[in-house]
Amino acid sequence: xxxxxxxxxxxxxxxxxxxxxxxxxxxxxxxxxxxxxxxxxxxxxxxxxxxxxxxxxxxxxxxxxxxxxxxxxxxxxxxxxxxxxxxxxxxxxxxxxxxxxxxxxxxxx
Amino acid sequence: xxxxxxxxxxxxxxxxxxxxxxxxxxxxxxxxxxxxxxxxxxxxxxxxxxxxxxxxxxxxxxxxxxxxxxxxxxxxxxxxxxxxxxxxxxxxxxxxxxxxxxxxxxxxxxxxxxxxxxxxxxxxxxxxxxxxxxxxxxxxxxxxxxxxxxxxxxxxxxxxxxxxxxxxxxxxxxxxxxxxxxxxxxxxxxxxxxxxxxxxxxxxxxxxxxxxxxxxxxxxxxxxxxxxxxxxxxxxxxxxxxxxxxxxxxxxxxxxxxxxxxxxxxxxxxxxxxxxxxxxxxxxxxxxxxxxxxxxxx
Numbered sequence: 001x002x003x004x005x006x007x008x009x010x011x012x013x014x015x016x017x018x019x020x021x022x023x024x025x026x027x028x029x030x031x032x033x034x035x036x037x038x039x040x041x042x043x044x045x046x047x048x049x050x051x052x053x054x055x056x057x058x059x060x061x062x063x064x065x066x067x068x069x070x071x072x073x074x075x076x077x078x079x080x081x082x083x084x085x086x087x088x089x090x091x092x093x094x095x096x097x098x099x100x101x102x103x104x105x106x107x108x109x
Numbered sequence: 110x111x112x113x114x115x116x117x118x119x120x121x122x123x124x125x126x127x128x129x130x131x132x133x134x135x136x137x138x139x140x141x142x143x144x145x146x147x148x149x150x151x152x153x154x155x156x157x158x159x160x161x162x163x164x165x166x167x168x169x170x171x172x173x174x175x176x177x178x179x180x181x182x183x184x185x186x187x188x189x190x191x192x193x194x195x196x197x198x199x200x201x202x203x204x205x206x207x208x209x210x211x212x213x214x215x216x217x218x219x220x221x222x223x224x225x226x227x228x229x230x231x232x233x234x235x236x237x238x239x240x241x242x243x244x245x246x247x248x249x250x251x252x253x254x255x256x257x258x259x260x261x262x263x264x265x266x267x268x269x270x271x272x273x274x275x276x277x278x279x280x281x282x283x284x285x286x287x288x289x290x291x292x293x294x295x296x297x298x299x300x301x302x303x304x305x306x307x308x309x310x311x312x313x314x315x316x317x318x319x320x321x322x323x324x325x326x327x328x329x330x331x332x333x334x335x336x337x338x339x340x341x342x343x344x345x346x347x348x349x350x351x352x353x354x355x356x357x358x359x360x361x362x363x364x365x366x367x368x369x370x371x372x373x374x375x376x377x378x379x380x381x382x383x384x385x386x387x388x389x390x391x392x393x394x395x396x397x398x399x400x401x402x403x404x405x406x407x
Contacts, residue, residue: 002151012192022132022133022135022136023136023139023140026136026140027140038150038153038154039133039150039151039153039154040134040150040154040155040156040157041153041157043129043154044154044158044161045159059128059131059132062131062135065138065139066135066136066138066139067135067138069131069132069134069135069138070131070132070135070255071132071135072128072129072132073161073225077271080324108185
């Protein structure tokens with residue numbers, strides 16, 4: 001089973017497709033969650049995902065806007081897609097009928 | 110402030126693997142992050158990376174088996190060297206009289222004591238350099254943390270560990286000439302507090318840091334060269350452990366006394382000075398290599 005942050009990174013990488021790399025994924029996660037994503041959390045989680053075989057990473061070409069430094073490119077693997085799908089289904093199933101899923105104010109005073 | 114932050118970001122980035130360093134610095138350049146934020150980010154990443162390395166048993170073994178005993182033993186050796194040098198230094202510096210220059214006995218004493226002090230200082234430098242070399246060659250990734258821990262151990266050793274241990278040692282062997290605070294040398298704050306710190310810094314901390322750098326660079330040598338270097342380094346550190354008044358006290362007090370005095374062992378002790386030979390040979394090889402490259406280029 002994936003962790004929440006692992007799922008967020010897989011989703012960001014899948015959405016960005018060929019353009020998935022560290023800084024872009026970080027921006028995606030920050031926009032999706034509305035909170036800061038630290039570089040430490042990003043790269044250590046990417047390592048963990050790669051060790052599990054859920055993503056593949058490699059060094060891309062250097063670009064001038066990055067001061068001639070390369071990007072760490074990311075691609076979601078087939079097991080990564082499967083793990084993210086299972087996580088999404090599990091969360092959707094578990095959320096069925098609860099107040100935040102049906103947009104009702106379920107908190108009693 | 111921002112410039113200082115970016116300087117620190119550079120320093121912390123050096124603790125990352127080259128590939129990751131490039132990717133992280135590139136991300137900072139692209140996202141246009143502030144210096145403070147980038148510093149917090151890179152520090153977080155470095156801490157996570159180092160913490161991950163300490164999940165393995167090897168760094169713990171190096172800490173318990175090398176950093177702590179070597180730091181302590183070097184501190185003891187440094188205190189012993191300080192004690193010896195302090196006597197001569199006090200004798201000549203604090204009792205100086207220009208008339209001594211005309212005295213034959215003064216020159217005789219000076220010629221006798223200078224080599225003793227120089228050899229003990231050189232021995233201490235070589236031991237420290239070797240300890241650093243071994244620690245540096247263990248792991249390049251974890252070397253910065255080893256460096257900090259070793260320095261902390263040296264500080265602890267010089268300020269607390271070694272003085273306590275030497276007091277205990279003198280009490281155990283009950284030497285009649287045991288120094289006390291009322292002797293003229295120990296009574297001076299410079300010889301009691303400042304000189305030990307100077308010796309520990311110049312003859313232990315600086316050479317061990319230098320040795321660590323050389324040890325990390327030795328990773329690129331062929332396997333047989335590394336095996337040879339490790340053999341002499343381990344022999345040197347074994348001699349440090351048994352010769353100085355740490356573990357050596359127990360060994361010397363009992364069964365090692367006769368073996369220690371034997372000529373083969375005395376000759377073996379020359380191996381302690383291997384860093385001098387290593388550095389000279391290394392400098393010659395680098396000079397020759399650079400010259401050959403230049404000739405091939407032209």
